Amino acid sequence: xxxxxxxxxxxxxxxxxxxxxxxxxxxxxxxxxxxxxxxxxxxxxxxxxxxxxxxxxxxxxxxxxxxxxxxxxxxxxxxxxxxxxxxxxxxxxxxxxxxxxxxxxxxxxxxxxxxxxxxxxxxxxxxxxxxxxxxxxxxxxxxxxxxxxxxxxxxxxxxxxxxxxxxxxxxxxxxxxxxxxxxxxxxxxxxxxxxxxxxxxxxxxxxxxxxxxxxxxxxxxxxxxxxxxxxxxxxxxxxxxxxxxxxxxxxxxxxxxxxxxxxxxxxxx
Numbered sequence: 284x285x286x287x288x289x290x291x292x293x294x295x296x297x298x299x300x301x302x303x304x305x306x307x308x309x310x311x312x313x314x315x316x317x318x319x320x321x322x323x324x325x326x327x328x329x330x331x332x333x334x335x336x337x338x339x340x341x342x343x344x345x346x347x348x349x350x351x352x353x354x355x356x357x358x359x360x361x362x363x364x365x366x367x368x369x370x371x372x373x374x375x376x377x378x379x380x381x382x383x384x385x386x387x388x389x390x391x392x393x394x395x396x397x398x399x400x401x402x403x404x405x406x407x408x409x410x411x412x413x414x415x416x417x418x419x420x421x422x423x424x425x426x427x428x429x430x431x432x433x434x435x436x437x438x439x440x441x442x443x444x445x446x447x448x449x450x451x452x453x454x455x456x457x458x459x460x461x462x463x464x465x466x467x468x469x470x471x472x473x474x475x476x477x478x479x480x481x482x483x484x485x486x487x488x489x490x491x492x493x494x495x496x497x498x499x500x501x502x503x504x505x506x507x508x509x510x511x512x513x514x515x516x517x518x519x520x521x522x523x524x525x526x527x528x529x530x531x532x533x534x535x536x537x538x539x540x541x542x543x544x545x546x547x548x549x550x551x552x
Contacts, residue, residue, distance in 0.1 A: 305409070305434075306382075306383045306384065306406065306411060306434040307379075307381035307382060307383055308381065308382035308444050308447065309381075309382070309447060310352075310380075310382055310443075310446075310447050311447045311517060311544075312446035312447045312517060312518055312519055312544060312545075313341055313443070313446060313518070313543075313544050314542060314543075314544040315341065315342050315343040315352070315542075316341070316342060316541070316542035317339075317340070317341045317540075317541070317542040317543060317544065318338070318339070318340050318341075318539075318540070318541040318542055319338065319339040319340075319520065319521070319537065319539075319540050320336065320337070320338045320339075320537075320538045320539045320540075321336060321337040321338070321485075321521075321535045321536060321537055321538055322336060322485045322535065322536050322538050323335045323336060323337055323358070323360075323533065323534075323535050324533060324534045324535070324536070325532075325533045326532045326533065331534070333361060334360055334361060334533070335358060335359050335360040335361045336358070336359055336361070336538075337356065337357065337358045337359075337535060338356070338357050339354065339355070339356050340354070340355050341353070341354045341443075344377065346377035346379075346385045346386055347385075349379055349385065350379065350380045351377045351378060351379050351380065351385060352377070352378050352379075352380065352443065353375070353376075353377055354375070354376050354378070354439055354442075354443060355373070355374065355375050355376075356372075356373070356374040356375075356439065357372070357373050357374075358372040372389070372390065372391045372392065373389075373390045374387075374388070374389045374390075374438075374439055375387070375388045375389075375439070376388075376437060376439035376440050376443070378440055378443050378444075382443065382444050382447075383404070383406065384402075384404045384434075384435070384436055384437065384440035385404055386401075386402070386403055386404065387400070387401065387402040387404075387437035387439055387440065387464075388400065388401050389401075389437075389465070389466070396420045397420060398417065398418060398419055398420055398466075399416075399417065399418040399466070400415075400416070400417050400465045400466025400467070401415070401416040401417075401466055402414070402415050402416075402435075402437050402464055402465070402466065403415075403416075404435070407430075410430050410431065410432055411430065411431045411432075411433065411434050411435050412428070412429070412430045412431075413427075413428065413429055413430075413431070413435055413464060413469070414426070414427075414428045415427045415428070415429075415464065415465070415466050415467055415468075416466055417465075417466030417467045418466075425466070425467055427467060429469070431469075433462065434462075435462055435464045435469060436461060436462065436463060436464065437463070437464055437465065438463060438465075441461060441463065445519070446518070446519045448519075450476070450493060453476045454476075455476060455477060455478045456475065456476065456477075457475070457476045458473055458474070458475050458476075459473060459474050459476075460472070460473045461473070463499075470499065470500055470501070471499075471500040472497065472498065472499050472500070473497075473498050473500075473505070474495045474496065474497050474498070474511075475495065475496045475498070476493065476494075476495055477494040477495065477496060477510075478493075478494055479491060479492065479493060479494065479515060480492055480494050480512065481551055482512045482522050482523045484522050484523065484536055484537040484538070485536040485537060485538045486537060486538055486539055488550055488552065489550070489551045489552050490514050490515075490522050490547070490549045490550050490551065491514070491515045491549040491550075491551055492512035492513055492514060492515055492522050492523070492549065493512070493513050493514075493515050493519075494510060494511070494512055495510065495511045495512075495513070496509070496510050496511075497509045497510070497511060507527060508526070508527065509524060509525060509526045509527060510524070510525045511523075511524055512524070514547065514549040515549045516545065516546070516547060516548045516549040517544070517545040517548075518543055518544060518545050518547060520537065520540060520543070520547070521535075521537065522536070522537045523535065523536050523537070
């Protein structure tokens with residue numbers, strides 16, 4: 284289930300990023316106190332088994348005196364597959380109330396490996412500066428600093444921002460692109476819009492959803508990573524995720540949602 288948290292938090296990265304580092308935006312999709320939970324399933328020897336849970340929580344906070352949204356994502360294996368793979372991840376991001384990324388941290392225990400990624404954002408002279416930090420599995424610290432003319436986003440930040448984009452004018456097959464960063468890299472990603480479908484969540488309800496396929500650019504080619512299904516309403520809540528991983532496949536289904544900003548008009552039953 285490696286990279287599982289990345290796919291969950293990237294469910295709504297649905298539009299291109301500005302060509303200049305004017306990284307502010309408006310939030311129309313979520314409020315402080317939103318709480319989303321998911322069941323995680325893994326395909327084990329052709330059988331789908333429940334492998335764990337994930338939860339996302341967003342609250343109002345401050346970061347170095349700046350009013351901000353603090354969002355956290357936690358994924359936990361249920362012990363059933365721990366003899367084969369351990370999943371214990373915690374992700375954290377701060378974005379300003381104008382949706383500028385300020386800070387990102389990912390602590391990931393995947394199998395026997397444990398790594399920490401951090402990204403510190405600043406915006407000098409209208410540009411986007413990144414200080415990136417990784418602690419690898421051997422405990423070694425790696426630091427790098429770069430400045431870009433366009434905006435940069437970690438997986439958590441792009442999720443927060445993209446929830447306020449409006450896909451009503453999209454046509455099937457539309458492609459959108461954006462840059463993704465972590466503790467030691469910045470690379471291209473894209474999503475292809477594949478229309479609408481009704482999807483049943485693990486809460487027993489069905490929702491009208493937008494279907495999206497997510498790609499990452501690796502080794503000079505685009506790799507199909509996952510398909511996302513998000514509610515076709517103002518909230519853009521992730522309902523289901525299908526992941527095509529290097530070691531198998533996994534799925535995530537929405538279990539519960541609290542503190543939702545707008546009426547969930549996409550529910551069909």
